[in-house]
Amino acid sequence: MTGRIAFQGELGAYSHQACQQARPEMEVVPCTTFEDVVEMTRSGAVDLGMLAVENSTYGRVADVHSLLPKSGLHIVDEAFVRVHVNLLGVPGATLADVTEAHGHVVILPQCAGFLRSHGITGRVSSDNARAAREVAEAGDKTRAALASELAAQIYGLDVLARHIEDQKNNTTRFLVMSREADHSRRAAQMITTFTFQVRNIPAALYKALGGFATNGVNMTKLESYMVGGSFMATEFYADIEGHPEDAHVALALEELRYFTNNVTVMGVYPSDRDRG
Secondary structure, eight states: OOSEEEEESOTTSHHHHHHHHHOTTSEEEEESSHHHHHHHHHHTSSSEEEEEEEETTTEEOHHHHHHGGGSOOEEEEEEEEEOOOEEEEOTTOOGGGOOEEEEETTTGGGGHHHHHHTTOEEEEESOHHHHHHHHHHHTOTTEEEEEOHHHHHHHTOEEEESOOOSSTTOEEEEEEEESSOOOOOOSSSEEEEEEEEEESSTTHHHHHHHHHHHTTOOEEEEEEEEETTEEEEEEEEEEEESOTTSHHHHHHHHHHHHHOEEEEEEEEEEOOTTOO
């Protein structure tokens, strides 16, 4: 597939890396915010959008989880990207020179142990790749960026310390978003993502989810949100293993619809090979 894919961040961001991994043939389009990615995809300015949704160390990306259900887009793929955090400095700098490291609020906790052990102060930046660009522009040996090796290549920085993340299985999950749904069975292992609403009454969620247990459907994610700022109704976002046409999945979804309102399938897509 050719075309354009949008991501949040600047060139060299981990979302850029995700685009290269999942859609290497497509032209990448950097965006300032997640909302910009959604709007460009929805308007047709780009063909696909790449959104980070959760990290194995930091947890979920809250902005995206609240944005997805109302985006009007469909999930057509997922990508698990191994996030290697690197300390990038200007040419000629050494690790001993660095007193502060700049990175996104999400990435700072992922290498807090390394920074603490080397007496380096973490500074929040709006984007890791932007931090790399600004470090390169400043030319200050005491300033470093926490970013990818791709960012080092793009902005001409040296890798002063490689793979400094505290958790060596540090991984971010991304979702590929499209204006058009694709529910075709493209792989043996499929994931179905959907949202639903329940009334705030005793045992409502228990009844809604009972069909997944009795039909042997594995639910890998369940997130909750208030509906319209009200405490009287709750919306849930869920991932399950399987395709809606699988007999046991179809039965579970049928039971879910009996006990809930507004069941909306947001995507049916292949399970990434790196899904644990």
